[in-house]
Amino acid sequence: MTVYQSIHSAGVLEAFAPGFTHTSVTRRFGVMQRALGAWIEAERDLEHSGSWDPACDHWLRDAEAARAAVGAALDALCDTPAERLEDRPLLRIARITRALSLSEEDAEFAQLYARIATSGALLRCPGRHPLARRVNLMLAEARRALAQLAALPDHAVVIEGECVEMMPEDVPVAETGFTEASDTYPQAMQAAPGA
Template sequence: MLEHPRGPNHTDLGKETHMANTIAITRPSVTEASRDVFSHSIISRKFTQLNIALAAYIEFERDLEHADCFDPAFLSWTTDAEGARAEVLSLSGRIAALPVQRREDLPLKRSAMLTRALVESATEVAFTDLHRLLGTHAELFACLDAGVTATRTRQMLRICHEQIDAIAELGEFNDPVVAWAEPSSDAEPSALIATCAI
């Protein structure tokens, strides 16, 4: 008589079904979005890109100020500066058109609108009048809330406003002789304030 290949006393355990009990060891708070962790809104993500574009624009403009813009060797620099300016205008315009998802988005959106108006300024006086809004209407461009999101928002705003100050030092927007001869107008700043206050 042939023996079972696994021995005479072998029991086929495959016929038995063993079910293990699953125990959840991860706390619910770990799997849920925490209020103490920063997450981007659509506006804050675009605003981060705007800050990067602003930095590039400023560097290109600074390079041009120290170069002979009529020298063909620097033609690519002019092209780069124009491209950087276009990127700033594109991003700031897109941010201005986006819906606000949370309170912290408001100063970001307003700062983007101000940035666009500054870069598009036709005169030094218009630029100066708009630039003053950061001081005269600081509450519109500041985040006064508490929490991680507010802290991160203030960091982004600080970078943006410092770069706006840097733009003000560029020769394109800072010509004391021309500015002295031009009449000041409150029309453009007032229009921007009215839009931002909505």
């Protein structure tokens, strides 16, 4: 005997909600994260080397090459258009990271780092669906890496002494509306075509 049971539409949507799938932004974000980790390690090697010693020149060259790799990865990432709403926070933190890596003044570095240290809604992916959770993990990992970068001797004194909380003033209204999106997964997937 066959027994039929009706399934509510909400259960069907939840059952067929896809898990995490990569976009061009998430792939390039991963490349940037690996390059950033290599740069931090190269800078840590420089901490313990004697800059006056010619035997340590290779560490300096490695650090410069690692910084250039981070810059190339950030340029490629920042030039990538968002394919879905969940890509936007990744692009925001990438743009701030690029500005941090290019900053040459202590006060500018401190202000940029303050944007990341205060995890506002613009640097989070709203929702409780698998895609939002994965993106938030990627953002948290980026914040940890940037905290390690800020803890290096070149920046540690600046961050501890002069960090000023600063929020972006030029945020478009459409993007602030995105931060208040609902927690339902299917609505968050209604992004750009092909997402």
